[in-house]
Amino acid sequence: MNSYKKDFLDFLFETQALKIDSEYRLKNKRLSPYFVNIGEFNHGVALKKLGDAYAAQIASYLDSTGQNVELLFGPSYKGVPIVVATSMSLAEKGRDIGIAFNRKEAKTHGEIGDNKNSQKSIIVGREIRDNDRIIILDDVLTTAETKYEMIDFLKNLASSVTILAIIIAVDRQEVGIDGKNAVEEITAITGIPVIPVINSYDLFSYLQSRNDIDARTLNKISMYMRVYGTQTLKKQLGTTRMQTIIQTPNSIIPACDIPTKEEYEELIKQTHDIDKIGGYKLGFELALQYGLPELVAIARKYTNKPLIYDHQKAATDIPDKGKEFARVCKNSGIDTVILFPQAGPETERAWIYHAMEQGLNVIVGGVMTHKAYRVSEGGFISDTGAMEIYRIAARAGVNNFVVPGTKLELITSIKEIIESEGISPTFYSPGFFTQGGDVAAIKNLLGERIHVIVGREINSAVDKKQVVLDIIQKF
Numbered sequence: 001m002n003s004y005k006k007d008f009l010d011f012l013f014e015t016q017a018l019k020i021d022s023e024y025r026l027k028n029k030r031l032s033p034y035f036v037n038i039g040e041f042n043h044g045v046a047l048k049k050l051g052d053a054y055a056a057q058i059a060s061y062l063d064s065t066g067q068n069v070e071l072l073f074g075p076s077y078k079g080v081p082i083v084v085a086t087s088m089s090l091a092e093k094g095r096d097i098g099i100a101f102n103r104k105e106a107k108t109h110g111e112i113g114d115n116k117n118s119q120k121s122i123i124v125g126r127e128i129r130d131n132d133r134i135i136i137l138d139d140v141l142t143t144a145e146t147k148y149e150m151i152d153f154l155k156n157l158a159s160s161v162t163i164l165a166i167i168i169a170v171d172r173q174e175v176g177i178d179g180k181n182a183v184e185e186i187t188a189i190t191g192i193p194v195i196p197v198i199n200s201y202d203l204f205s206y207l208q209s210r211n212d213i214d215a216r217t218l219n220k221i222s223m224y225m226r227v228y229g230t231q232t233l234k235k236q237l238g239t240t241r242m243q244t245i246i247q248t249p250n251s252i253i254p255a256c257d258i259p260t261k262e263e264y265e266e267l268i269k270q271t272h273d274i275d276k277i278g279g280y281k282l283g284f285e286l287a288l289q290y291g292l293p294e295l296v297a298i299a300r301k302y303t304n305k306p307l308i309y310d311h312q313k314a315a316t317d318i319p320d321k322g323k324e325f326a327r328v329c330k331n332s333g334i335d336t337v338i339l340f341p342q343a344g345p346e347t348e349r350a351w352i353y354h355a356m357e358q359g360l361n362v363i364v365g366g367v368m369t370h371k372a373y374r375v376s377e378g379g380f381i382s383d384t385g386a387m388e389i390y391r392i393a394a395r396a397g398v399n400n401f402v403v404p405g406t407k408l409e410l411i412t413s414i415k416e417i418i419e420s421e422g423i424s425p426t427f428y429s430p431g432f433f434t435q436g437g438d439v440a441a442i443k444n445l446l447g448e449r450i451h452v453i454v455g456r457e458i459n460s461a462v463d464k465k466q467v468v469l470d471i472i473q474k475f
Contacts (some may be wrong), residue, residue, distance in 0.1 A: 001205060001206070002056075002060070004056035004057070004060075005053075005197065005198050005379075006051060006206065008053040009198060009202065009203065011049045012333035013206075013210075015040060017037050017038065017295050018034070018035075018036050018039070018203070019035045019036075019037065019042035020033065027142055028176065028227065029320075030143070030346075031218045031320070031323065031350075033217070033221050033224050034221050038046050038050070038078070038139045038140075038201070039298075041081075047085045048085065048089070050082065050086075050169070051084075051086045051087075051088055051134075052089045053169070053279050054086040054137060054167055054197060055086050055090045055095075056081060056197075057195060057197045058072075058086065059095065061164075061167075068133050069097055069133050069134065070097070070098060070129070070132045070133050070134070070278050071133070072086060072098070072099045072134075073100050073134050073135070073137070073150075074099070074100075074138070075099040075101065075146075075150050076101055076102050076104050076426040078138065078139045079136075079138045080101045081135045082138070082139065083099045083349060084102060086137055087099045087347050098125070099125035100124065100126050102124075102126070102150075102153065102327065103122050103123065103124060106187075106350075119157060123157070127357055128154060128157040128158045128161065129158050130159045130161075131158075131159070131162075132158060132161050132162070133162045133164070134154060134162065135167060135170075136151075136154075136163060136165075136391055137166075138166065138167075138178055139169050139170075139285060140168055140170060141194055142182065144182045144186040145417065146374060147166060147354075147360055148190075148380075151190060151192070155378065161194050163190075164192075165192060165193045166194045166195070167192070167195050167196075168196050169197050169226075170196055170197070170199070171183050171199040171200065172199075172200050173199050173201065173225070173232065174200075174228045174229060174230065175228060175230055177345060178345075179229075179345060179392070181230045183196075184232075185303060186285070194220075198267060199233075200233055201233055201237065203227065204221060204222065204237070208280070214389060219224060222237060223353060224235060224357070226240055226397045227352055227356070227396040227397065228395070231298040231395075234395075234397075242399045242424070243362065243398075243399060245306050245335070245426070246279055246306060246411065248275070248278060249448040249449070250276070250448060250451065250473065251276050251278025251452070252274075252451075252454055252468055252471055253279050253281050253308065253452065253453045253454070254267060254271060254277065254455070254458050254464075255281055255283065255310075255430065255453050255454065255455035255458075256282050256459075257455050257459065258286065259286075261290050261295070261298060265285055265298050267280075267464055268280065268298070268299055268303065268457070269302060270464045270465040271458075271465055272302040272305065274469070276469065276472045277305065277357060278305065278306070278311075278451050279306035279308055279335075279336070280303075280305065280306075280307055280308065281310050281453055282307060282308065282309050282310065282334075283310050283311075284311060284312050291332075292309065292329065292332035292333070293332045294332065295307075296332055296333035296334065297333075300333070306335040307333070307334055307335050307336070307359070308336040308338060308363070309329055309337050309338070310337075310338040310419070311325070311338070313340035313348055313365075314337060314338065314339050314351065315339040315340060315341035315342070315348060316341070316342045316345060317349075318343070319346050319348065319349075319350030322351030322352075323353075323354045324356065325337075326351070326354040326355045326357070327354075329355075329360060330358040330360055335360070335361055336361035336362070336363060337351065337355050337360050337361070338353070338361060338363045339351050339363065339364050340364075340365045340366070340389075340402075341364065341389055341393075342381060342389075345388070348364075348389060348392050348396075349392065349396055352393065352396045352397075361400065362393075362400065363398075364389065364390070364401055364402065364405070365401065366386045366387060366389030366390050366393075366402075367404050367407065367410055367414070369404040369405060369430055369435055370406075370435070373386075386398065387414065389419050390414050390418055391418075394417070394418045394423040396419050399425055399426060400427075400428070401414070401428070402427075402429070402430070403426050403427050404429065404430070404431050404437075405429040405432050405435070405437030405439075406431040406432075406436055407440075408438075408441060411427075411442070411445060411446070412435070412445070413425075415446075418419045426450075427446055427450045428450075428453055429450060429452055429453060430450070430453040430455070431456055432452060432453075433454065433456075434457065439452055439475050440475070441475045443475055452472060455470070
């Protein structure tokens with residue numbers, strides 16, 4: 001890391017402009033475990049540090065590219081103090097560069113006189129001249145839209161204006177709700193590089209290097225970055241630790257969709273000692289009636305195998321509800337949650353993040369077993385949307401997925417989507433026997449990567465253990 005980046009991060013940390021001690025609501029409504037507040041730079045020493053950091057980044061860029069710049073431009077209002085502080089720092093280092101910023105409202109008096117076309121009506125500072133090479137300075141780049149407007153604004157003031165770069169304080173390296181990154185997008189469309197003084201990887205590396213940051217805080221920040229981060233950030237952070245829910249390669253998971261806790265306990269009592277039982281899936285029928293803590297306590301009398309909560313269907317609410325859902329599940333003793341995030345990509349990312357941050361294993365599904373689910377089947381969920389659920393989950397670091405045992409033709413496509421994101425998936429599949437799925441067929445298709453979820457076939461039997469043993473023979 002360059003010394004000026006470390007100096008800047010030291011100053012951010014010491015002044016608490018870098019905040020890591022809580023959760024912070026971002027402009028896009030996400031709950032982030034870290035936040036950089038450039039608004040804290042509101043006095044002389046702070047502005048000097050800010051200007052020095054920007055100046056060092058600009059000098060590095062100009063030296064590496066061999067280019068010259070005639071003007072630093074700061075969009076009103078936040079860009080104004082940044083461009084002033086930066087120009088003064090550059091002047092101290094022998095680079096005397098002009099500055100300007102735009103007026104929010106056109107000036108109609110004073111030096112404007114009768115010249116209504118004068119730049120003075122909309123520009124403060126040095127006028128924009130033909131063939132100017134300009135660097136735009138701003139605090140952040142949240143959306144590309146405002147930057148496109150500023151680029152057009154400058155190019156319309158004089159001919160052959162070149163925007164060399166946009167310099168910002170921090171690049172959070174996050175994807176937006178649409179899955180795109182504004183920094184990468186503006187460079188791809190305009191060819192103008194967006195250069196941060198620091199980015200999220202710099203910030204995380206810095207925190208890792210300190211001895212006073214606890215492991216839980218680092219893990220929480222890392223988890224957030226892996227879920228919301230760009231592909232570049234994820235590569236910088238390194239390989240994601242895959243979640244292993246069940247230790248055996250194949251297993252049977254009884255779906256405990258039964259009406260009483262007595263029947264539930266009997267099911268576990270009869271089957272817990274079978275090696276091929278990988279865990280137990282709990283649903284709303286028991287959970288709403290008895291509560292998850294009581295169900296967990298019953299199971300733990302017999303087994304430490306994973307308890308998977310399927311809320312039928314979790315993650316169909318707003319993003320914020322994921323935090324409370326994860327907290328309740330974790331406090332109840334649940335190991336793993338199944339999410340069917342049909343409420344959209346931002347809900348999906350939020351619920352995955354909050355579950356993982358709580359230490360829960362996450363299984364994500366996008367296609368259900370019954371007919372008339374996808375639009376092509378006469379349902380409500382678009383075919384592409386259902387498949388996109390798997391892609392977004394894989395990009396967020398999920399490696400466990402629900403696939404429908406009744407729709408084998410789809411599973412190959414789902415597997416290809418997940419693997420194209422660099423994830424080696426493990427699958428969990430319901431829909432057998434009563435719904436018509438074939439255990440042997442899905443085993444042949446997925447081999448050592450499938451755990452079969454079975455409900456009514458086991459629950460309706462008197463000798464539940466024997467039914468499980470019979471299924472294992474088919475498996």
